Amino acid sequence: MKQLKLTGFVIFFFFLTESLTLPTQPQDVDDVRITQKFIDDNIGYITIIAFAQYIQEASFEEVEMLVKAMTEYRDKCLADRTLPECSKLANEVLLENICAMEGLPQKYNFSHCCHKVDFERRLCFFHNKKADIGLLPPLPTLDPEEKCQTYKNNRESFLNNYVYEVSRRNPFVFAPTLLTVAARFEEMTKTCCEEQEKANCFQTKAEPFIYYLKALSSYQKNACRALMKFGRQILQSINIAILSQKFPKIGFKQLTSLLEDVSSKYDGCCEGDVVQCIRGRSKVMSHICSKQDSISSKIKDCCEKKIPERGECIIYSNKDDRPNDLSLREAKFIESDNVCEKRDADQANFMAEFLYEYSRRHPELSTPELLRIAKVYKDLLKECCNMENPPECYRHAENRFNETTEKSLKIVQRECEHFQNLGKDDLKYHYLINLTKLAPQLSTEELTFLGKEMVMALTTCCTLSEEFACVDNLVDLVLGELCGINENRNINPAVDHCCKTNFAFRRSCFESLEADKTYVPPSTSQGLFTFHADLCQAHNEELQRKKDRFLVNLVKLKPELAGEELWSLLADFTNVVEKCCKAQEPEACFKEEVFPALFSGIQLVFLVQKRKWNSPQDPASSLQRLPPSPSTLLQMAKFHPFLCLSNIPLCIHTTSSLSTHLLMDI
Ligand SMILES: *[C@@H]1O[C@H](CO)[C@@H](O)[C@H](O)[C@H]1NC(C)=O
Ligand SMILES: *[C@@H]1O[C@H](CO)[C@@H](O)[C@H](O)[C@H]1NC(C)=O
Ligand SMILES: *[C@@H]1O[C@H](CO)[C@@H](O)[C@H](O)[C@H]1NC(C)=O
Secondary structure: OHHHHHHHHHHHOOOOOOOOOOOOOHHHHHHHHHHHHHHHHOHHHHHHHHHHHHOOOOOHHHHHHHHHHHHHHHHHHHHOOOOHHHHOOHHHHHHHHHHHOOOHHHHOOOHHHHOOOHHHHHHHHHHHOOOOHHHOOOOOOOOHHHHHHHHHHOHHHHHHHHHHHHHHHOOOOOHHHHHHHHHHHHHHHHHHHOOOOHHHHHHHHHHHHHHHHHHHHHHHHHHHHHHHHHOHHHHHHHHHHHHHHHOOOOOHHHHHHHHHHHHHHHHHHHHOOHHHHHHHHHHHHHHHHHOHHHHOOOOHHHHOOOHHHHHHHHHHOOOOOOOOOOOOOOHHHOOOOOHHHHHHHOHHHHHHHHHHHHHHHOOOOOHHHHHHHHHHHHHHHHHHOOOOOHHHHHOOHHHHHHHHHHHHHHHHHHHHHHHHHHHHHHHHHHHHHHHHHHOOOOOHHHHHHHHHHHHHHHHHHOOOOOHHHHHHHHHHHHHHHHHOOOOOOOOOHHHHHHHHHOOOOHHHHHHOOOOOOOOOOOOOOOOOOOOOOHHHHOOHHHHHHHHHHHHHHHHHHOOOOOHHHHHHHHHHHHHHHHHHHHOOOHHHHHHHHHHHHHHOHHHHHHHHHHHHHHOOOOHHHHHOOOOOOHHHHHHHHOOOHHHHHOOOOOOOOOOOOOOHHHOOOO
16 A cells, blocks of 8 residues: 555656655655655746756846746656656756756856766855845835735736745745745735735735744854854754754654754755755654654644645744753763763764753753853863863863853843943944954945844844843854855955854854954045935935945945044934935035045044044943833834845834744754
């Protein structure tokens, strides 16, 4: 019977059948079949995602051409699976088709990838992905009525276009995440187009899934970066920490077996192989659901769902409760006499088990903190096991762990105090200045994005009970974005050092960084500070964006200026805009009066010097405000600046706060 079913689906469900190690459990057979059908049905989206992520410059028309080719290919193979081309790997077929598109490799400069084969080719395409999407045109924003009309008239093309626009702007996000976003986008469109207040509806409904996209995007990039730059071991550790916190009940053996599936999922997803990624994720979720009795009590409802929703549900689910019989201290690694012998027998496994035991006991810690503890323990044993009396030495391990955590706690406390004192806007300017001084080589787009993300992290976390884990996780992800995933950046060597040296201690490394001393600023301002009357028409958000860019460009041009000088120039900028916009002829005011004098190199510094002489008072003192009241804090927590930056069609304000458990993927 089982055999029959299997044969049935192999014939029935089309070509993308690689890596189908035939499952033995009926439930698994079912899962494989459903996944297969899912891939089959979504070949259009899958093609769009892969193509738009690999060749971000490609036009929508070109993407549609490829979709047509891939759909034909699928149909051909559905009809006759014995055709030789139908036994190829899906991603291989896709890349072949991309390379075969006339004129395209030359047009978008990827011929060199097409000249390669197999792994080399995939790698080449992967390296073609650009994290900095500043070169893409801004997303066309449709009026809600227009949006609904387009959806009604041509649903498929409308949705395809959305997936295309989102994918090319998020080249590293895993396909299942993008598919979820697409599904929710359609749901939202359907609902909102029925309503009177369309714009309002789009705004409120878009927020949670855009948030979902951003959070997972950051997380996934960071994990892939860890895999690519630091190797399999570090990704393994990240996953141990996350899974053990989420599923404290799981046994170590079972965790190890689950990790194999998780690890192979990441291979496909990080490389950009969309089909393998979807399969890999389904397999992980199947694994979890088939063993759920011994894994978690919180996922029963999730496991009753079908495959694409199921994964998302599990990712969203809460951490399971700590088993009653789990003591707070794990004596085995601290008190036992033969710790060194056990370590020597199999160090990788020993360390993995330590991380597992520590993580499942400490749901309140962040992932990087758990990795730091593991490193501290490893170093301690290295030291202790060479001593005459090792147990006497590692008996104090817990002190070391606590010291490490306290250090990290202090950093977070300081950051949150900063947030409380400065408030959202000034905090952003602080980070824009700070980050630009650290890495002036990054594009203005990237720097403003990072600054906003930093503020976003603190705004979201600093009022939560899980403050520490939340801040530490999120800020670390922002640093991960700064480090980049895909490129050998020309960046401050000290930053590069922090990015490369130790994954777990990245944050403390960044703490001690100073401005880039090797950076040579451009010799002219290249019109960066030319402003026009259109500033007066700019809406609030647009004006804010211009102000941010102004500040970043100013630091890039004059990195030697001190913080308070920059602050006061920013205030000047604001005043000038205000003044000129009120003038009779704003354009003339911008052109003739203030800016040329203000920003021509030498005068700039002169001006600042003069101001210093004239006002004994520290300009920054105006920033030292009273701590915000609780209701102001609430207001702040509701604001999601970075969503606008992500180039997603809808800029929105959020009402919900982030839960840290969202920030993981498995
Ligand atoms: C095209 O790609 C190659 C290889 O990555 C690179 O060296 C070259 O500068 C690129 N040319 C253009 C015009 O971008
Ligand atoms: C370490 O910190 C934990 C939690 O704060 C505490 O329960 C434990 O007693 C501390 N251990 C030592 C050795 O200080
Ligand atoms: C960034 O800010 C931190 C904390 O406020 C400070 O210690 C550091 O020196 C600043 N870095 C730069 C490059 O300004």
